[in-house]
Every structure is written in C-alpha cells, then in structure tokens.
Amino acid sequence: MARGHDGLALRGAAGGAAALRRDLLVRFLHDYPFQPATAHWRAVEAGQLIAAGLPQGRGLDLGCGDGLLTRILLEQAGARQIVGVDPDPAEASQAEKLGIYSTVHTVGGDSVPEPDGSFDWVLSNSVLEHIEELDPILGEVGRLLRSDGEFVFTVPGPDFHACLRGPLLPGASRDAYLRHLDARLAHHRYWGVDEWESALRGHGMRVAESSAYLTEAEVRRWESISRATAGILYGLAPRRPQPIEIQRRLGMRKAGQRMPLVFARALATVLSAGLHGRSRVTSRRYGCLLVRAAKR
Numbered sequence: 001m002a003r004g005h006d007g008l009a010l011r012g013a014a015g016g017a018a019a020l021r022r023d024l025l026v027r028f029l030h031d032y033p034f035q036p037a038t039a040h041w042r043a044v045e046a047g048q049l050i051a052a053g054l055p056q057g058r059g060l061d062l063g064c065g066d067g068l069l070t071r072i073l074l075e076q077a078g079a080r081q082i083v084g085v086d087p088d089p090a091e092a093s094q095a096e097k098l099g100i101y102s103t104v105h106t107v108g109g110d111s112v113p114e115p116d117g118s119f120d121w122v123l124s125n126s127v128l129e130h131i132e133e134l135d136p137i138l139g140e141v142g143r144l145l146r147s148d149g150e151f152v153f154t155v156p157g158p159d160f161h162a163c164l165r166g167p168l169l170p171g172a173s174r175d176a177y178l179r180h181l182d183a184r185l186a187h188h189r190y191w192g193v194d195e196w197e198s199a200l201r202g203h204g205m206r207v208a209e210s211s212a213y214l215t216e217a218e219v220r221r222w223e224s225i226s227r228a229t230a231g232i233l234y235g236l237a238p239r240r241p242q243p244i245e246i247q248r249r250l251g252m253r254k255a256g257q258r259m260p261l262v263f264a265r266a267l268a269t270v271l272s273a274g275l276h277g278r279s280r281v282t283s284r285r286y287g288c289l290l291v292r293a294a295k296r
Contacts, residue, residue: 020218020275021047024072025268026261031068033259037226040271041214042069045126045154048213048290050076055150057120060085062109062141063127067095070123074100083119085112110136117146124153129187134199142203145295151205157212157289158192163219168227193289200293208294212286217275219287225271 028039
C-alpha cells in the first residue's frame, strides 16, 4: 500500500474497468473542496489510469492543468521525469509549484518547445474533447514522441450522452439538454476507437489498446452532483462562462485550499453510496475511454 500526500493511504487497482475507489474519492474531495462532481469523475478516471499503469521514461503531461491529478498518479506509479504543458498561466503556475515537473511550459499543445522525439510517452487526461482544432495537437504529439513511444489519453466516449439521465422536467427536450450540457462542459466530440484510430493514423500513431470506464450509474451520479453545483452556477451567470472562470470569480481555485479529511470521508460515503456491486457487473454502457496509442 502506497501512502500519498497528506497521509492518505492509496491502494493499487487491477484489471478491467476500474471501480470507483473510495480512497481516491476522499483524496480528490480533499484536494478539490468546491468541485464534488469533478472529484467524483477524477476518482474513477485516476483509478483507471493507475490500474493501466503509466509508461516508463521521460513523459509529457499535455494539458496538465494544476497538476493535482498527475501528482496522485505519480504517487502510485512512482517518480517519473515529466514535463507539463498548459496554455493557462494560472493553472501552469500552480502545477509548477507542486515540484513534480522538471519544466512547465505555458503554451498551447500545438507548439511545445521541445525537440523532436524527446519523449517516451505523452499523457492527456480529459483534455482532447475540449480542443476544437485537434489535428495540430495530434501532429505535435506525433512529433514529440520517439519511435514506439506511447500516447495515453482519456476522453468521453460515444455512449456518454446515452448514459445521462437527461432533463428532470417532464416534456423537456433531451436534445436541448444535451446541447446545453456540451456547451457548459466545452465538449466538441465523443469519438469511438475507430475515429481515434483514423485521426491518429495521419500522424504516425495507431491505437494499441483501449478500455471503457465510468459506468452508466457513475455517469448519472456525476450528472446529479453536477446538476446541483456547477449546473446552477452556470445557469445563473449572465453570460455563459466556462466552469473554471466561475470558480475563479468565486475564489474556488486558490492554491492550497483543502477540505478537512473528516468532511471529505463523510462526503465520499454519501457520493459513492450504491455505486458498487451489481450495477458495475451488469453495466453495458460506459461514458469514457482510456486509449493507449503507439508511434509507428
């Protein structure tokens, strides 16, 4: 058993679609005190990445954000030489202060100031779905990876919409609900493996393996939490800012903010209730994909 930041015990996961780990949920609630929906999603996501394992060698964290999720991954996978990239100066500054990156570049993912073939692997966690013009990003990943290097990324999958419960009011338009949600989340695509294979092939990469995660029950739990938190704030805003803008205006993204562990553990119990057992075994739809691609 590894012992992570702030003394939280973190257990390894293994095999298949990783179950929601309560220890990771506690950790993310602790680190993201004002973002319970994000904490829920990230806990499932991190469990999947931990179960799959991170490659060895020099890595690039593409769209590293504040770096908190990657810090948790590295506590499980072991130290790596890793470079961070994020276009947001505030997020990049927080990531740099964590001390897990050898360098953090505050640039877009299409113009990383690193030599050709200088990385053994690239990680992109819940980033690619937000990028409207994806081809330049994939081209840059292909340039940066060495031969046989790995591109590991997580994205919402083609069944994400189908997993959602949808509008609560009788007679409300599901299509309008989905358009509104996609605008709030800034999601531009929900590709399947074949579509990713096609997009990657043009940049010298191929899909080596993929796995699905975030069961229908987990998606709906995230949806319910999000509906009662970020969804309300987004709906009340005079213009339609992205959640990160709202959080900054309300002072929710200040470095070092933490939820006391006693509250995080209690909230994790409530948020994870009923998500284990039969619903995981019988789930036929999953909201997200973990893809491992290799450079040819």
